Amino acid sequence: MIKEHSLQEILASYDAASPLQEASTIPGPWYADPRIALCVVTGHGEPHLTSLLIPSLSGVTWFEKATRAEIVKLLSDLCSEAPDYAVPRAYVVLALEEALKNQLISNGRPVRKQIGTFVQERAAA
Numbered sequence: 001m002i003k004e005h006s007l008q009e010i011l012a013s014y015d016a017a018s019p020l021q022e023a024s025t026i027p028g029p030w031y032a033d034p035r036i037a038l039c040v041v042t043g044h045g046e047p048h049l050t051s052l053l054i055p056s057l058s059g060v061t062w063f064e065k066a067t068r069a070e071i072v073k074l075l076s077d078l079c080s081e082a083p084d085y086a087v088p089r090a091y092v093v094l095a096l097e098e099a100l101k102n103q104l105i106s107n108g109r110p111v112r113k114q115i116g117t118f119v120q121e122r123a124a125a
Helices: 007-012 060-065 068-078 096-101 112-124
Strands: 036-042 050-055 090-093
Touching: 036 096, 036 112, 050 060, 050 096, 050 112, 068 090, 090 112
Parallel strands: 050 090
Antiparallel strands: 036 050
16 A cells, blocks of 8 residues: 655655755655656756656657646646745756766766756756
């Protein structure tokens, strides 16, 4: 059985003191949308948080057709109970193959140090 987490438990699992180079994967309970296979949030110390979004197989088509406004709304909806500062304002959508090619995932896990730099450069472009 999957344990339900309260909003306070989910928010308490976020480490706001973590440096950008150690960006962390969002807590498991935040994986609430079947269109997203992996989401890594970065940006501690920045004006806003940025998400690296890797679509699931069922989400690829949606992300390919989605407008910027639709993706921002998706992020906002998924974080509707989070405080304003914890809602990502920018994002980078990247196919799994590209994430692997850029060595952002190793052994099925995010490579946090590389993701922070990669997302910061892409989101600024």
